[in-house]
Amino acid sequence: MNPFSRFRSRYSFVRGNFLLMTITWILMFFAVPIPNTYAGKFYKDVLGADDFILSVISFAGSIALAFVQFPGGYLADKHGRRWLVYTMTFGVALSSVFFVFAPSWPFIVIGIMIQNFCLLYQPALFAIMLDSVSPENRGAGFTFQAVVTNLVGLPASIIAGYLILVFQFDLGMRIAYAIVTVAYFAAAFLRVKLKETLPSTAASSRPALLEALREYPKSVRESMKVWSKVPRAVFHLFVSNAVASSLLAGCNTYFVVYALEVLGIAKFQWAIVMAFMSLSAAIPAIGAGLRMDKAGRKRFLVLGYLCYLPAMTVFVSATFFIGYAFYILLGAFFFFGLGQVLTSSSYQSLLGDLTPREYRGKVVGCSQFFIYLSQALTQLLIGFLYSYIWKPLPFIMLAACAIPVALFVFLKVFESQTKEI
Secondary structure (H helix, E strand, O other), X not given: OOHHHHXXXXXXXXXXXXXXXXXXXXXXXXXXXXXXXXXXXXXXXXXXXXXXXXXXXXXXXXHHHHOOHHHHHHHHHHHOOHHHHHHHHHHHHHHOHXXXXXXXXXXXXXXXXXXXXXXXXXXXXXXXXXXXXXXXXXXXHHHHHHHHHHHHOOOHHHHHXXXXXXXXXXXHHHXXXXXXXXXXHHHHHHXXXXXXXXXXXXXOOOOOHHXXXXXXXXXXXXXXXXXXXXXXXXXXXXHHXXXXXXXXXXXXXXXXXXXXXXXXXXXXXXXXXXXXXXXXXXXXXXXXXXXHXXXXXXXXXXXXXXXXXXXXXXXXXXXXXXXXXXXXXXXXXXXXXXXXXXXXXXXXXXHHHHOOHHHHHHHHHXXXXXHHHHHHHHHHHHHHHHHHHOOOHHHHHHHHHHHHHHHHHHHHOOOOOOOOO
């Protein structure tokens, strides 16, 4: 069998909803990283924010995201996944216009809160993805998706560097956000073609807006009860993800600011570092994904968390070797990118294996609520530590949590012999 035939056979599950969602994510993951390459610096230098305000912007976005997770999970399990995904994607596209025309940072706060409210569809999106991949292909499937979206984001930072070089920082960033708006609208139109995965007997008609608001207290109660209906390992998986992702979210806000202002690397050098991260992590991640379905997901989740230790250790060490900072960051973000791909694909696969289909929306919604709430509070803490205590401290905290979180997963998360469909 030739290599192409082997590849086609191994990834034969890339069809239907999974293929369509992958295409929409390719559009998004190509466009979104373009302005994200310099977002924090743009908020500071053009829109008037300071170091601490960056954490306030992130806090507002995470709070908005947290409070739509309960109804998002409840509506996904009661009224179906498809309609929620495509209608709210149009809302995300419309809200991205705020970023294009924002005259000051408070408009970014408004835009990000509206956008994250529309991410009400996240539990439905995650549920429809899990529903659309068979258990024996989940590891390869989610790793394939993570690697593909990582690779399509490869030119994003270079495009961002080109835009600010040719059009200057302000206009270049606004053009970048306009590209994101176009990509979101294209993804929304494609998602209309998704097929519903919740059985017709379980999905009722779409709720009206007022009905959805009235159902909010019920959605909270129903979502909180779901932990008694799923294996204990699902809860432990959620706890580990909440700790790690909260620190990751806080650190992500300040990577570009620290690299440009403290380490003194040039804007285009930062673009190269981001491109290198996307490319270098892809090859080992593909190998991990192919082995994940046979060797087990947990070991790759543990390995992913452990990658953050060398990543942040090397990143902070660049402070003492300013002249070589650019080359040191290449090594740091290789480990960081690899850690992100491994944890994302193995976490999603494990969650799908352990959670029955009819509870996936609620499990995702409930866990994401507490994760985003934790992220919001952690971002304020990290903003305070970065702005007023010691700038490297948030990155050291992420490095310090890597081993405890990995050990927690190793001891508390157990893979099921029978995987949920």
